[in-house]
Amino acid sequence: MNEIEIRQIFGNPGTTQLNFLKYMPKNLNYYLALQDGISIGMAEGYYLGFGFHRIS
Known part of the structure; x- marks a missing residue:
């Protein structure tokens, strides 16, 4: 994740x-x-607002 500059992760309980x-x-x-x-x-x-990679 650090290599592709992911800094934010969005998730739900599981x-x-x-x-x-x-x-x-x-x-x-x-x-x-x-x-x-x-x-x-x-x-x-997050992606649309800032243009960074995202994970959900």
């Missing part, structure tokens, strides 16, 4: 999330949404 967050690099920001559609909208808005 069973696989705990392991991801445990090993996530410290320089990434994680934004929590309560529904997956909301996290996708957040990621897309």
Whole structure:
């Protein structure tokens, strides 16, 4: 993720999330949404507003 300059991750609660967050690099920001559609909208808005890569 650092190689492609990803700094923001948008997601929602789930069973696989705990392991991801445990090993996530410290320089990434994680934004929590309560529904997956909301996290996708957040990621897309981030891309449209700032032009950076996004992960949802």
